[in-house]
Amino acid sequence: MTTIDELIAASPYYRYLGLRYGPAGTVVLPADPRNIGDHTRSVLHGGVLAAFLEAAGSLHLRASGAIGAATIECSTDFLRAAPVTDTTASVTVVRRGRRVAHLRIDAWQDDASRLVAVAHGSWLV
Amino acid sequence: MGATRDEATGLWRPEGCVLDLGQVLAVATQTNAAHRAMGTELLGLERHGVTLGLAWREDLVDVVGGGLANGVLATLLDHALSLAVWLSVNDENNGGATMGVRVDYFARTEPRLGVHVRAECVHRADYVAFVKGTAFHPDRPAAVLAMGTATVAKQP
Numbered sequence: 001m002t003t004i005d006e007l008i009a010a011s012p013y014y015r016y017l018g019l020r021y022g023p024a025g026t027v028v029l030p031a032d033p034r035n036i037g038d039h040t041r042s043v044l045h046g047g048v049l050a051a052f053l054e055a056a057g058s059l060h061l062r063a064s065g066a067i068g069a070a071t072i073e074c075s076t077d078f079l080r081a082a083p084v085t086d087t088t089a090s091v092t093v094v095r096r097g098r099r100v101a102h103l104r105i106d107a108w109q110d111d112a113s114r115l116v117a118v119a120h121g122s123w124l125v
Numbered sequence: 126m127g128a129t130r131d132e133a134t135g136l137w138r139p140e141g142c143v144l145d146l147g148q149v150l151a152v153a154t155q156t157n158a159a160h161r162a163m164g165t166e167l168l169g170l171e172r173h174g175v176t177l178g179l180a181w182r183e184d185l186v187d188v189v190g191g192g193l194a195n196g197v198l199a200t201l202l203d204h205a206l207s208l209a210v211w212l213s214v215n216d217e218n219n220g221g222a223t224m225g226v227r228v229d230y231f232a233r234t235e236p237r238l239g240v241h242v243r244a245e246c247v248h249r250a251d252y253v254a255f256v257k258g259t260a261f262h263p264d265r266p267a268a269v270l271a272m273g274t275a276t277v278a279k280q281p
Contacts, residue, residue: 007188047200048159062189072229073228076227077224
């Protein structure tokens with residue numbers, strides 16, 4: 001089984017985002033001003049957050065044996081503006097069938113009870 | 126009368142569009158750090174839409190498949206969807222905040238090919254705008270790689 005660290009190291013785009021493995025199976029998007037979307041408010045770009053949550057879902061599945069897991073769709077709700085600080089994503093497997101896995105991904109910054117974004121999606125496994 | 130060429134930016138101004146195209150170009154490609162870093166280009170404007178482009182970059186690739194990563198498409202779609210609302214609202218100081226974006230991935234991107242993303246505003250209500258867009262390889266707009274939809278909260 002490949003670890004999330006090894007999967008990040010092997011994938012150029014995950015390295016580009018600077019993703020790293022966090023505590024308790026989480027994935028962390030480190031603070032980087034390069035990910036700012038709105039320069040007037042210095043908050044992270046929603047598109048980067050959507051990319052991060054989808055990446056966390058893919059990494060979770062690939063690290064648990066579905067090495068070629070392919071996203072079918074992923075829907076992200078932006079709950080509040082996210083300042084430039086470390087963002088953590090935690091993946092919940094809603095259901096994993098033989099062909100398709102349904103995931104929910106929560107993202108927060110300093111306070112795990114204050115989500116900045118939440119995503120749900122389905123993956124071919 | 127139709128579209129007219131904007132001298133300063135080289136962009137075609139859609140008929141009826143009153144935005145400062147220099148500012149549109151800046152927001153599309155420069156003031157958004159994520160897109161400045163990726164090298165996003167503004168390829169075209171419509172009265173209610175935009176087309177963005179990104180050249181192939183080997184540092185933006187997913188190891189599975191070897192083409193540009195899903196996240197690159199999501200980031201481009203999110204940006205284009207938001208810009209399309211701005212074009213549609215047609216007010217300099219009135220963009221919006223994206224509430225949610227959904228991306229459906231139809232096919233893996235091919236290695237060594239860039240992508241274009243075209244987005245258009247489908248409906249504007251009082252507080253919310255609805256936008257849709259597609260991602261495709263340049264010169265292959267019919268072969269959709271991903272479809273994005275978003276809801277954008279307009280500024281009051």
